[in-house]
Amino acid sequence: MEPVLKVESVSKVFHDRVGNDIIAIEDLTFEVAEGELLVLLGPSGCGKTTLLRIVAGLETATNGRILLDNKEIKGPGRERGMVFQHYSSFPWLTVSENIKFGLKYRPDIKKEEGDKVAEYFIDLVGLHGFEESYISQLSGGMQQRVSIARTLATDPRILLMDEPFGALDTQNREFLQLQLLEAQTVAKKTIIFVTHDVEEAIFLADRLLILTARPAKIKKELTISLPKPRTLEMKTSAEFMDLKREVLSYTRKEAQKTDMLWRKTPVQPEKFRDEHKFSMRRHK
Numbered sequence: 314m315e316p317v318l319k320v321e322s323v324s325k326v327f328h329d330r331v332g333n334d335i336i337a338i339e340d341l342t343f344e345v346a347e348g349e350l351l352v353l354l355g356p357s358g359c360g361k362t363t364l365l366r367i368v369a370g371l372e373t374a375t376n377g378r379i380l381l382d383n384k385e386i387k388g389p390g391r392e393r394g395m396v397f398q399h400y401s402s403f404p405w406l407t408v409s410e411n412i413k414f415g416l417k418y419r420p421d422i423k424k425e426e427g428d429k430v431a432e433y434f435i436d437l438v439g440l441h442g443f444e445e446s447y448i449s450q451l452s453g454g455m456q457q458r459v460s461i462a463r464t465l466a467t468d469p470r471i472l473l474m475d476e477p478f479g480a481l482d483t484q485n486r487e488f489l490q491l492q493l494l495e496a497q498t499v500a501k502k503t504i505i506f507v508t509h510d511v512e513e514a515i516f517l518a519d520r521l522l523i524l525t526a527r528p529a530k531i532k533k534e535l536t537i538s539l540p541k542p543r544t545l546e547m548k549t550s551a552e553f554m555d556l557k558r559e560v561l562s563y564t565r566k567e568a569q570k571t572d573m574l575w576r577k578t579p580v581q582p583e584k585f586r587d588e589h590k591f592s593m594r595r596h597k
């Protein structure tokens with residue numbers, strides 16, 4: 314079967330204010346199959362958001378191209394639904410109105426069916442009882458649930474999710490991980506999910522691409538063959554722990570490289586103690 318999405322030799326170079334090149338992505342090539350949940354796992358600042366923004370058509374690649382159903386992406390389009398890293402619902406609309414907003418673009422849903430469809434997605438993300446609340450009246454976790462429901466309701470060909478659960482507490486996060494897996498199975502969704510959380514990556518992924526520190530390149534590809542449907546109990550199974558150990562062996566090195574990019578001096582605990590005593594007041 315033809316892949317839904319093809320990313321072909323994509324690179325992205327930004328320029329900082331003094332004109333230096335910042336290579337965010339370097340020659341990245343991968344495919345996403347129909348109904349697949351592909352997780353991109355990489356350290357902070359490696360270029361994950363940039364890549365999703367290019368797929369969404371919000372940013373252009375410096376080199377390479379991206380094909381959706383064999384058609385080159387030239388700009389934003391309804392077939393790609395993006396859930397952003399930061400909450401992004403319409404604050405002047407209620408929960409229900411936010412979700413119905415996207416339904417306007419679905420030719421398969423009649424206007425009179427709107428309420429019923431909105432109700433389905435509101436329940437899917439666990440917001441029953443909050444239909445008429447405004448976004449500002451919700452907690453951060455609830456606001457992110459609205460963003461997810463709103464994007465799912467538009468029924469995109471491919472769902473692009475940028476650390477959507479990053480700011481949530483464990484309970485919210487696990488609830489939404491399970492709901493996402495259910496949505497993937499029931500609605501046969503094709504999903505690219507970005508995270509820097511190793512456990513979340515393994516739990517959700519059909520396939521995992523571990524990215525290097527900036528510039529983002531593929532360091533390792535792993536097919537996750539944990540059975541489906543996945544259950545929270547799996548997170549403590551021996552198979553899961555083995556996978557976690559393997560994934561961490563790749564990600565830790567990349568996280569260290571990120572530290573080196575961001576610091577003028579490498580982290581040296583001994584040096585810190587000896588030379589930087591002044592930096593901390595000692596309480597006796």
Ligand SMILES: Nc1ncnc2c1ncn2[C@@H]1O[C@H](COP(=O)(O)OP(=O)(O)OP(=O)(O)O)[C@@H](O)[C@H]1O
Nearest residue numbers: 327328335337356357358359360361362363364509
């Ligand atoms: N508009 C821009 N102009 C200049 N540099 C940019 C721009 N957008 C991103 N960058 C740089 O590109 C690199 C990758 O940024 P990006 O936001 O894609 O990282 P990320 O992997 O999503 O990080 P995080 O996990 O912290 O969200 C960073 O070094 C960032 O400073």
Ligand SMILES: [Mg+2]
Nearest residue numbers: 361362363398
């Ligand atoms: Mg990001």
